[in-house]
Amino acid sequence: MRWARRENARRRRAHEDAIEAWCLRGIRLQRLRAAAEDHPSIRPALPVDLAHDETVVAVQPSTGLLTVPRHADLPGAQLSAIPPAQPESAPPLPEGSRVTEAGTAVVTDRRVILVGRKHTRQWTYAELSGLTHHPTVPVTLLHGPTGALVAGLRVPRGAAARFRLRLTMAYADATGQRNGVLARLDKAVAANRQTRPPAAVLVSAASAPAYARLTRPVVAAASAALIAVVAFAATIDSDPAHRP
Template sequence: MTATSPATSRDPAPAESRWRTTWSERENDRRRRAYDAETAAWLRRHDQLVRLQIEAASFLGCTQPRTGLPVDLADDEVVYRVLPTAELVEAEARHVTGLPAPGLAGAATGPDRTDRALPRGVRTVDTGMAVVTNHRVAFGGREQRREWAYPDLVGPAHHPHAPLTLLHRTDGGRLAGLLVPDTAAANFRFYLTLAFATATGCRAAVAAQVDDLLDAHRQARPVPPPLVVPAHAPLVARRPDRRVATVTALATLAFGTLTAGAVDAGPTGPTGPTYRAQVGNSAAVDAAPRPLELTAPPIPGEPAGGGTAASVTGEPAPRVTGGAGRHRSTRPTPPASRRIPVPPAIAAPTPAPPTIAPPPTT
């Protein structure tokens, strides 16, 4: 009968089954959260389109407010939309490429981006308040005022990537428009287009546009995601024990490589035999004071190392015995200095003393 350890007889199936069950639960929860977020966004857009559909069929404007606007309203003039904050923009040239064409398109849709970057060739002129009525679009800023009457407009042009609406005039004047906040772009576009279409007799076209958008939106309602079961777990995670074994093997291999490299490196010093101080006569010799030795240079014809070194006293120096004598010093001994005889100094002749006798007379 062969005994087996608990580690080798353990079945990894229960651990794998638990992991796959946990994965399926987390995946189903993630899918439900994504579906809830998509459904909430779809419902908000659906409610907005339903409201716009009702407005396109029956909205005729508001009689209030009548004061605090950038223009004075006529008696038969009603308000469609008021923007407390708007920017007046102008095109830098008469013809700028890349700008949208005028028309009723985009009445019920906002820009697909949230940035407020202006197209190339368009600049901001002033900031102020804008109002949309059934007769005109008016702007009042700190420095400038503008009005666009609907009979003088070709139509509004809503930019698809920015909250910008350009107002093309029939007289071909410089192109201008309004840059509005992102949150107010969709409603501003709708009410401006609806007011222009009502004034020009094209209101039914705006209502039909909203109906088409609502029908397409209802067909794109999010569907609940399918639920997953533990058997749907990815293949890379079916055997978690293999992943653990692989990681362990890699860690062991890396540790062994680093250890072998550290052992093979070794010291970087000399590899010759090491000398150790020996206890014995050498200690005694080193401790005792020795007389100063002077070694004469070798005489030609005489073997090197022969003879006995003479000390200062003229007696042969004692030989050192013991362990320390085995290793001679490799430092060269300077030759003994010889005394060179100096010749005696020659005395200079002493000059004769001056004479005091009077000079001869003739």
């Protein structure tokens, strides 16, 4: 039956799309887990004063300093570089949030620095209570000792995953939380493996809704009857004997 063929084709396509998304998420998680073991060391070509034993782990140009309304409802700090499985369900940034300054972010093993055109700002990890990576916007929120927001950093979308991982691991190393971050990554990889989309459930003609059960001869007969009625009405309308 045509309905069953079309419905099964639709279900197979939906299953293939789900499998593709599942595979891509698994690849991203495995790459994150592998990259989390790296210990990069970069020499930035920027006028940044570093301690003799301070290590730069990431440099991100085109970073914006984001300001958020004081009483905005924001998520609490959560030290994780795992991308959300359903980012579309996350709330947007509060209305009124805007970038007020742009520059280059420098992430070291002790602090994160924003080198702007006029000012250089820095936030040491000892002064922060945590980080929050927004699920849908390439923004990282920095929380102060009381949990209040002290700054937001917006980076280009294509660089967000790498920047977030480097900042997260640097902060985790500095605060003794590295093992916890790695354990969460391992758990996410294992959980994704257990959530393979099930096979598509195919249907037969018996499952067709009532409107789709009409056979082609019945539809053809109904169409012919409708055409006959229209033709008869047109004939009557054109017959002079039936005109007033």
